[in-house]
Amino acid sequence: MEKETRYLPHELIIQILLRLPVKSLIRFKCVSKSWFSLISHPNFGNSHFQLSATQTRRILCIPNSPTKILSIDFESSLNNDFIDFESSLLNNDFALLNPNFSLVSLQIKGSCRGFICLRGSSNLYLWNPSTGVHRQIPLSPFDYELKDYYFGHLYGFGYDQSRDDYLVVSMSCDPTYDSNSSHLEFFSLRDNTWKEIEGTQFPYMNASSHPYPKVGPLFNGAIHWLARRCDLQVYVIVAFDLMERKLFEMPFPDDDNIPTHCDLWVFGEFLSILANDYNNNMIEIWVMKEYKVHSSWTKTLVLPAFHSFDLIYSTKNGDFIGVEGFLGLVKYNDKGKWLGYCSYHRNPRVSQEVMYTESLLSLPGDDDQI
Amino acid sequence: MAEEKSQASSSKMLTLKASDGVLFEVELNIAKEMKTVQAYIDDCEDIETIPIPNVLGKHLAIVIEYIKKTNEEYDAEFEKQWNMDDLQLLLLAANYLNISGLQECLCKAIAKRIENKSPEYVRKVFNIENDHSPEEEAKLRKEYKWAFEGVDKD
Numbered sequence: 001m002e003k004e005t006r007y008l009p010h011e012l013i014i015q016i017l018l019r020l021p022v023k024s025l026i027r028f029k030c031v032s033k034s035w036f037s038l039i040s041h042p043n044f045g046n047s048h049f050q051l052s053a054t055q056t057r058r059i060l061c062i063p064n065s066p067t068k069i070l071s072i073d074f075e076s077s078l079n080n081d082f083i084d085f086e087s088s089l090l091n092n093d094f095a096l097l098n099p100n101f102s103l104v105s106l107q108i109k110g111s112c113r114g115f116i117c118l119r120g121s122s123n124l125y126l127w128n129p130s131t132g133v134h135r136q137i138p139l140s141p142f143d144y145e146l147k148d149y150y151f152g153h154l155y156g157f158g159y160d161q162s163r164d165d166y167l168v169v170s171m172s173c174d175p176t177y178d179s180n181s182s183h184l185e186f187f188s189l190r191d192n193t194w195k196e197i198e199g200t201q202f203p204y205m206n207a208s209s210h211p212y213p214k215v216g217p218l219f220n221g222a223i224h225w226l227a228r229r230c231d232l233q234v235y236v237i238v239a240f241d242l243m244e245r246k247l248f249e250m251p252f253p254d255d256d257n258i259p260t261h262c263d264l265w266v267f268g269e270f271l272s273i274l275a276n277d278y279n280n281n282m283i284e285i286w287v288m289k290e291y292k293v294h295s296s297w298t299k300t301l302v303l304p305a306f307h308s309f310d311l312i313y314s315t316k317n318g319d320f321i322g323v324e325g326f327l328g329l330v331k332y333n334d335k336g337k338w339l340g341y342c343s344y345h346r347n348p349r350v351s352q353e354v355m356y357t358e359s360l361l362s363l364p365g366d367d368d369q370i
Numbered sequence: 371m372a373e374e375k376s377q378a379s380s381s382k383m384l385t386l387k388a389s390d391g392v393l394f395e396v397e398l399n400i401a402k403e404m405k406t407v408q409a410y411i412d413d414c415e416d417i418e419t420i421p422i423p424n425v426l427g428k429h430l431a432i433v434i435e436y437i438k439k440t441n442e443e444y445d446a447e448f449e450k451q452w453n454m455d456d457l458q459l460l461l462l463a464a465n466y467l468n469i470s471g472l473q474e475c476l477c478k479a480i481a482k483r484i485e486n487k488s489p490e491y492v493r494k495v496f497n498i499e500n501d502h503s504p505e506e507e508a509k510l511r512k513e514y515k516w517a518f519e520g521v522d523k524d
Binding site: 006007009016017020024029033034035036071084085 | 481484485488493498499500502507511513516
């Protein structure tokens with residue numbers, strides 16, 4: 001029986017493609033020129049991103065400088081597949097155009113909508129590992145002044161949905177220079193320039209532990225950091241509202257027993273703190289039941305400590321994903337039960353990891369990409 | 371008067387005529403799930419036989435069955451019975467008849483079936499001609515090497 005040649009109309013092809021994961025769509029750019037245009041089009045990337053059912057999360061790792069950049073899928077239970085991005089980064093246009101580019105000094109500063117914000121020795125980069133789309137951004141004027149070894153500097157990256165704009169935020173406080181204030185600057189991708197926010201800011205330093213300051217979680221349209229108020233010598237949460245473009249502060253939970261080594265992240269629907277109590281070998285999880293309401297900090301879980309665990313994020317069903325020493329990625333459930341691991345050799349003194357969502361999104365003004 | 375004739379509108383029957391002449395008697399509330407049919411009824415109230423020129427009897431039968439039985443469990447098993455050809459024809463039918471639930475179910479099913487396949491396989495499925503030059507295609511395959519790993523063999 002002869003098969004009739006049939007062509008599905010364009011709108012139906014789109015409906016099918018929107019339900020595919022990013023990896024398949026990147027591969028299918030090869031199918032034909034029209035599929036290439038369709039999949040590469042910003043509107044398609046936007047529609048695809050909105051369909052949250054297809055959003056896949058991976059972990060980007062720079063385990064040992066300077067050799068590798070890996071991307072690992074740790075959420076799908078079988079097949080933890082690795083992508084080695086090093087060769088594609090080094091062959092990529094932005095490496096070739098910038099003679100100073102090297103993997104050696106790359107620091108992860110944020111992750112938002114499929115884009116990773118990286119700080120190199122002389123530039124910042126926004127990079128979408130799935131599509132290869134990238135943009136080079138100058139360092140903030142005050143960052144440029146700071147010494148290279150200064151890790152207290154706060155950096156953040158987020159999205160302002162009211163303007164469809166991406167912002168890189170920089171807070172510079174050099175306590176040796178002026179211990180009572182910091183400089184708050186932000187770079188808007190649409191404006192393509194750094195601006196300083198007028199007015200004195202309190203002197204904040206990044207309080208998250210070494211090796212590199214942790215990426216500030218995005219929550220409720222703001223970037224959050226664990227910070228230290230140099231003038232008051234206390235720990236606080238400081239946040240930058242991406243729409244209002246304003247800084248605000250939130251105190252820690254009121255508990256004299258709060259240990260100082262903490263992770264700040266988004267746990268389910270709440271801003272949370274994971275506090276490591278090394279003395280008692282326990283982990284306390286605090287949750288801010290009502291955002292910005294200090295008294296709503298509630299201790300919700302106490303678990304036996306995970307062995308030298310550094311939290312990256314928690315999955316939709318409440319599992320904790322983090323890294324452990326030299327091993328690699330590990331997963332625990334919310335009862336503290338060890339669920340599995342994914343090993344890649346990492347150097348705990350320099351390794352950096354961040355979670356990102358795969359996306360096909362473009363950056364504003366991508367048609368005239370540098 | 372139409373109102374006096376029938377008690378509940380659900381007891382009224384309608385006839386759908388497929389492209390190959392096969393006739394289906396369906397209850398009005400089933401037929402109304404097909405928004406195209408609903409629009410037809412809205413336009414001509416007294417109609418009793420509605421022509422469905424784009425859909426074969428075989429597929430119309432499946433569509434009607436789907437509307438009657440659809441629920442989470444049924445939907446999960448539904449697509450497993452059909453080959454890729456039928457899935458596409460059913461999608462065309464669901465699209466023409468404007469049944470959003472079925473369209474969604476079929477799009478998901480087709481996507482699932484091609485998710486881990488090669489570009490060659492996908493071209494065959496959708497009858498697409500490869501108009502990339504060999505150099506262009508090679509460049510894409512090199513640039514996105516990672517996306518070609520772990521793909522099902524054709």
